[in-house]
Amino acid sequence: MIRKLISAGAGAAVALAAAAPALAIPPPLPGVDTGEQAFRATYKELVETNTTLSSGSCTLAAERMAARLKAAGFADSQLTLFATPEHPKDGGLVAIYPGSSRKLKPMLLLAHLDVVEARREDWTRDPFTLIEEDGYFYGRGTVDDKAQAAIWTDMLVRFAREGYKPKRTIKLALTCGEETSGAFNGAEWLAKNRRELIDAAFALNEGGGGRTNGTPISKGGKLEGVSLQVGEKAYQDFTLTATNPGGHSSQPVRENAIYELSEGLLKIRDYQFPVEFNDTTRAFFTRMGTLRGDAVGKAMIAIAANPGDTAALAVVQRDKMLNSMLHTACVATLVDAGHALNALPQRATANVNCRMFPGRTADETQAALAKAIGNPAIAIEQRVKDKPIAKSPPLDPAIVAPVEKIAAKYWPGIPVIPTMMTGATDGVYTGAAGIPTYGVPGVWLDPDGNGLHGLNERVEVRSLMTGRAYLTELVKALAQ
Incomplete structure (x- = not known):
C-alpha cells in the first residue's frame, strides 16, 4: 500500500501591468506526442474534486493523484499520503521521482490542492464542473492552484511512463490549507514534522506567470509581460479590541468603544510603514x-x-x-461592535490584515500598529501565533538563467522580470524551512485576474497547455 502518515499533532502577473512591450505572439504549443488527453483527464479530476474548507476534501484529491502516479509505475515507497486525526480531510501527498546523481540535491515541485469557496447560485456555471467554452476552461481552481497541481502530477506520470532519468531527484508536494489563514496547512506541517520528505535545494511554486492585454492570445491578443516570483510578503491578521462598561443609550458619554476603535483605525489608515x-x-x-x-x-x-x-x-x-x-502594508478588513440597538457598546473589534515585507516579524509589526494608534486601551492580538518570517530567495543564476532562456523560446522579445509578490503563498513555509522557493512563469492571465478568488474563475486553454510545455522543459533543465 501507499504509505500514509497519520500525525497526532495539528496546517505577480499583476506586477507587469502596462510595463513590458506588448507583442502579438502565438506561443508555441507542445510537440507531437504531448499526452494532452491524459493531462486533461487529470486536470478535470482535480477541478471536479471539491477541495473547499467548508465541504471538500484535499485528502480525496491527494489520493486520486497518488492513484494516477501509482498506475504510471510509482512504487508505494515513492508515495506518501499524509493527514492528521484532527483534520482528516486536509491531507496531502508527497511523491519522489529518483535521480541518478548522489551529489545533486533534490528539487521540489509545490502546489496546493485547496480552493476558495464557491457557491453554485453565484456562478454562471457549476464551479465544480470543468467546462471548456470559447477558448477557456471554467471552474474553481482552474488557475489557483489546480492548474499547477495538475501540471506537476501529469509531468511525473509522463516521466515515469517515458522512463525519463533525471540527474536530480524530483519531489512533488501537493498540500492543503494555503487559502485559509489559521487552518491546517500541509506545507507548514511537512516543514515542521517531515522536513526530510521535502528536503530540496530549491522549490518551484505558484506566483509567477504572465498577462495579456485583455484579448486571448488564441484570438490575436498580446502578451505584455512574464514574471518570476522571487520572494513574497508574510500574511498576518491582528485583532483590535476596544472595551467599555457601556450603559443606556439614552444617556451617552464621550467614552465609547466604537469611537475609540474608529479613531485607532483611522490612525492606521494614515500610517505608512518605512x-x-x-x-x-x-x-x-x-x-x-x-x-x-x-x-x-x-x-x-x-x-x-x-x-x-x-x-x-x-x-x-x-x-x-x-x-x-x-513596504509593509496594513488595512482594516472586518469590524464588529455593540450588543444591542439601545445600549452603549461594551466591545468593538476589528480585523487588521497586514502583508509584511520580507524579514519583518509579526511582533515588530504589532508594535508599529500600537505606536501609530497611540492608545494603550486598544488591545492588539495576533490571530495566528508563530507564523514564519518571509524570506526572499536569492536571485540565483542557476535558477534565473534557465527560466529566462526557456522563456525566450516560448515568448521571444518579452523579458522575464523578477517580482516580489504582495500576496502570500505556501512558499513562506518552505522558505522558512531553508528551501529557496520561486514562483515560476508558465500560465498567463488576463488583466482582470480571471476570477481568482472570485466568480467564474477561468484560464485560457492555450495558456494552460503552453504553460505545461514550458514548465516541463524548465523542470528537465533544472533536473539535469
Whole structure:
C-alpha cells in the first residue's frame, strides 16, 4: 500500500501591468506526442474534486493523484499520503521521482490542492464542473492552484511512463490549507514534522506567470509581460479590541468603544510603514522603470537608487501595486461592535490584515500598529501565533538563467522580470524551512485576474497547455 502518515499533532502577473512591450505572439504549443488527453483527464479530476474548507476534501484529491502516479509505475515507497486525526480531510501527498546523481540535491515541485469557496447560485456555471467554452476552461481552481497541481502530477506520470532519468531527484508536494489563514496547512506541517520528505535545494511554486492585454492570445491578443516570483510578503491578521462598561443609550458619554476603535483605525489608515528594498524589488523597480520609460518609470528608477527620494515616492505611490511593494502594508478588513440597538457598546473589534515585507516579524509589526494608534486601551492580538518570517530567495543564476532562456523560446522579445509578490503563498513555509522557493512563469492571465478568488474563475486553454510545455522543459533543465 501507499504509505500514509497519520500525525497526532495539528496546517505577480499583476506586477507587469502596462510595463513590458506588448507583442502579438502565438506561443508555441507542445510537440507531437504531448499526452494532452491524459493531462486533461487529470486536470478535470482535480477541478471536479471539491477541495473547499467548508465541504471538500484535499485528502480525496491527494489520493486520486497518488492513484494516477501509482498506475504510471510509482512504487508505494515513492508515495506518501499524509493527514492528521484532527483534520482528516486536509491531507496531502508527497511523491519522489529518483535521480541518478548522489551529489545533486533534490528539487521540489509545490502546489496546493485547496480552493476558495464557491457557491453554485453565484456562478454562471457549476464551479465544480470543468467546462471548456470559447477558448477557456471554467471552474474553481482552474488557475489557483489546480492548474499547477495538475501540471506537476501529469509531468511525473509522463516521466515515469517515458522512463525519463533525471540527474536530480524530483519531489512533488501537493498540500492543503494555503487559502485559509489559521487552518491546517500541509506545507507548514511537512516543514515542521517531515522536513526530510521535502528536503530540496530549491522549490518551484505558484506566483509567477504572465498577462495579456485583455484579448486571448488564441484570438490575436498580446502578451505584455512574464514574471518570476522571487520572494513574497508574510500574511498576518491582528485583532483590535476596544472595551467599555457601556450603559443606556439614552444617556451617552464621550467614552465609547466604537469611537475609540474608529479613531485607532483611522490612525492606521494614515500610517505608512518605512520604504524598504531588497534585491528582488530593486531589480524589479529598475528593470520595469526602464521598460516603461514614462514618468512613473523614471520615478521607479529614482526611488530604487534613493529610497529617500520623496518626490519619486509621491509619483510611485499613485499605483497601489507599486506602493504595496515598497513596504509593509496594513488595512482594516472586518469590524464588529455593540450588543444591542439601545445600549452603549461594551466591545468593538476589528480585523487588521497586514502583508509584511520580507524579514519583518509579526511582533515588530504589532508594535508599529500600537505606536501609530497611540492608545494603550486598544488591545492588539495576533490571530495566528508563530507564523514564519518571509524570506526572499536569492536571485540565483542557476535558477534565473534557465527560466529566462526557456522563456525566450516560448515568448521571444518579452523579458522575464523578477517580482516580489504582495500576496502570500505556501512558499513562506518552505522558505522558512531553508528551501529557496520561486514562483515560476508558465500560465498567463488576463488583466482582470480571471476570477481568482472570485466568480467564474477561468484560464485560457492555450495558456494552460503552453504553460505545461514550458514548465516541463524548465523542470528537465533544472533536473539535469
